[in-house]
Amino acid sequence: MRPGRTEVQVRPGVESDLEALTDLYNHYVRETPITFDTAVFTPEERRPWLLSHPEDGPHRLMVATDADSQEILGYATSSPYRAKPAYDTSVEVTVYVAPHAGRRGIGTLLYKALFEALAGEDLHRAYAGIAQPNEASARLHERFGFRYVGTYREVGRKFGRYWDVAWYEKDL
Structure with a gap:
């Protein structure tokens, strides 16, 4: 992190993070087109979703x-790309940063940790869908x-x- 900035730690997400992660995601549901969910969620x-991202395996949740x-x-995830078995070596990745924490390199820290965690997994490709316009996400x-594929x-x-x-898309 930059001098004078708060130190940021990245770790796997745990169940006690559920309420804060839900609040963060709900901001994007209510305020932005970044997610296509249209109704906010309760933690329950x-x-x-949280339990589908264990600490090991190809589907991870990293929290900053x-x-x-x-x-x-913020947080980053790798999730199943599609439900059919032939897609098992592909993941869809996403990153969300708290609105007040943008432009601090948190997305970069999260993706660095996520891709390091996925390095030993039987994965071939990662995919990311970015609602347009979103230049910051494209650059990340x-x-x-x-x-870019389409x-x-x-x-x-x-x-x-x-x-x-x-x-x-990204080769893994």
Whole structure:
């Protein structure tokens, strides 16, 4: 982290993070087109999502916290790309950073830890869908070796309008 900034730690997500992770995600549900969920979640509704990301295996949850306060500043996940067995060596990745914690390199720290954790897994590709426009997310993914592969035009409707999603892929 930059001098004068709070130290950030990255670790696997645990069940006691559920409420804070739900609050963070709900901000993006309510305020942005970054996720295409349109209704906020309770922590209990999000519990299956959290439990589907154990500390090992190809589907992970990494959490960034303030080293002093332990406040959750963001998280990154790798999740199944599609349900059919032939897709088992592909994951979809995503990163969310608390609105007040942007531009501090937290997304970079999260992806670095996530891809290090996935290095020993039987995975071939990672995919990321980025609702447009989102230059900051595109730059983050490109820094990690993702390449643009195409755009689904007007694939999601939220806030009374249609949104494009640009798709990126990375060799693992």
